[in-house]
Amino acid sequence: MDATETTIDRAPAKAPPPLRPADFAVKPSLIGLTREDMAEALKEKGIPEKQVRMRVSQIWHWLYIRGVSDFDAMTNVAKDMREMLKKHFTIARPEIVEEQVSNDGTRKWLLRFPPRGAGRPVEVETVYIPEEGRGTLCISSQVGCSLTCSFCHTGTQKLVRNLTAEEILSQLLLARDRLGDFPDRDTPQGAIIPAEGRKITNIVMMGMGEPLYNFEPVKTALLIASDGDGLSLSKRRITLSTSGVVPEIYRTGEEIGVMLAISLHAVRDDLRDMLVPINKKYPLKDLIEACRAYPGLSNARRITFEYVMLKDVNDSLEDAKGLIQLLKGIPAKINLIPFNPWPGTNYQCSDWATIEKFADFINAAGYASPIRTPRGRDILAACGQLKSESERMRKTERLAFEAMMIANHGEDD
Missing domain, CATH: 3.20.20.70 (Aldolase class I)
Incomplete structure (x- = not known):
C-alpha cells in the first residue's frame, strides 16, 4: 500500500517522567512467574502452606484467563488476601x-x-x-x-x-x-x-x-x-x-x-x-x-x-x-x-x-x-523496523539519575 493512501491514528508521545526515589522501589510482579515461583512468593508473604496451591490457581486464572490487571477484580479472592497482594505485588x-x-x-x-x-x-x-x-x-x-x-x-x-x-x-x-x-x-x-x-x-x-x-x-x-x-x-x-x-x-x-x-x-x-x-x-x-x-x-x-x-x-x-x-x-x-x-x-x-x-x-x-x-x-512497523528511544537519555534526566545514585549508594558504586 502506498504510504500516501494510509492514515495513522497516533497518540502523542509523552516525555519520560522525571526520576524519583520511589521509582527504585517497584513492587515485584506476579506476571511471568512460574506456578512454583508464584507459590514461593506467596509463602514468603505468609500464605499458609495448605492454601498456597489454591491461591496460585486462583491468581493464575485471573491473570491468564480473565486477563485482569487489578487485584480488586479478583472477586473470589478474600478481601484481606487482595489487600496483601496489593501491598506486596503488582499486576499492572x-x-x-x-x-x-x-x-x-x-x-x-x-x-x-x-x-x-x-x-x-x-x-x-x-x-x-x-x-x-x-x-x-x-x-x-x-x-x-x-x-x-x-x-x-x-x-x-x-x-x-x-x-x-x-x-x-x-x-x-x-x-x-x-x-x-x-x-x-x-x-x-x-x-x-x-x-x-x-x-x-x-x-x-x-x-x-x-x-x-x-x-x-x-x-x-x-x-x-x-x-x-x-x-x-x-x-x-x-x-x-x-x-x-x-x-x-x-x-x-x-x-x-x-x-x-x-x-x-x-x-x-x-x-x-x-x-x-x-x-x-x-x-x-x-x-x-x-x-x-x-x-x-x-x-x-x-x-x-x-x-x-x-x-x-x-x-x-x-x-x-x-x-x-x-x-x-x-x-x-x-x-x-x-x-x-x-x-x-x-x-x-x-x-x-x-x-x-x-x-x-x-x-x-x-x-x-x-x-x-x-x-x-x-x-515503521514492518519487518526490521522496530526501534525505541530507550538508549537515549536527556542530559537533565541523566544528571538527575547520576546524582540520585550517588546520594543513595555513594560515589564508589
Whole structure:
C-alpha cells in the first residue's frame, strides 16, 4: 500500500517522567512467574502452606484467563488476601507511550516499563498484524539489540538490557486488552475493537532483540503463553526467530518446543558476515547443522527461513540456487521479505519482477516460498523496523539519575 493512501491514528508521545526515589522501589510482579515461583512468593508473604496451591490457581486464572490487571477484580479472592497482594505485588500493565494504527490494520505500541533495581524506565515496541483468519503479535525480547544486522533498523539501536519474563508476557496481555481479546469480561475501556472472538491467534518472537540471547526469560514467558490452563496458545502457533545463536537452537526445541525461524538472508559466509554479523561466530555450516538436529523437525513442523530481498545484494538466480543447495533435505519454508526501507539505510528493495522470479525458482525446487506482504510500512512497523528511544537519555534526566545514585549508594558504586 502506498504510504500516501494510509492514515495513522497516533497518540502523542509523552516525555519520560522525571526520576524519583520511589521509582527504585517497584513492587515485584506476579506476571511471568512460574506456578512454583508464584507459590514461593506467596509463602514468603505468609500464605499458609495448605492454601498456597489454591491461591496460585486462583491468581493464575485471573491473570491468564480473565486477563485482569487489578487485584480488586479478583472477586473470589478474600478481601484481606487482595489487600496483601496489593501491598506486596503488582499486576499492572506497561504504560502505552504511543499507539499507531495503519489503514492496513497493523497496530504498533511503544510501551514503557518501570525501572528494575537501580535502572531506569525502558521502552520497547510491539506490533499486531491482522490477516484473514488469523492475527499475529510480534513481541520483543530485549530493549535494543546487540547484533547490528546492517539492513535492520532495530540493529542501529544499542542493547540496553534484556526483558524479564514479565515484560515479555505483558506485551501479549496488553495487546489482548487493547483488542478486547480476553473471554468472559467486558471489552476494556479504550479497546480499539470490540471483543468478538480471539484476535491474537499467533505470536512471533521477531520484535526487538535476539531471543536466544535472553533464553531463560523467553522460555518462561512462552511456556506460560502456551499453558493449557491459561492463555492456551498452541506451540505450533508460536514462532521464535533467531539470527543464528547456534548453541541455544537445540535447547529451544527441547525445552520450549515452539516453531523455529532463522533469519538467514544470505547463502555465502562472506555476504552473511556483512548482513548478519553473528555469522562470524556461528557460520552457515554450524547453523545448518543445528537446524537439521532441531527436535521435532518434520514436514508438519518445518523451519521457516527468512530471506530479506535486497536489490543487487542477495537476489540473483545464483543466490536462489545456493539457497536450495544449502537447505537440501531440511523440511523448510522460505519466507521472502521485500526490504522495508528506513531513514538512513543504504539498501534498496529488490524489483518486484526479481522477487517473483526468485520465488518461482524456489517453488519449482519443491519449497514453499511465500512473498511476505509488506505491512505497516507507513508507521515503521514492518519487518526490521522496530526501534525505541530507550538508549537515549536527556542530559537533565541523566544528571538527575547520576546524582540520585550517588546520594543513595555513594560515589564508589
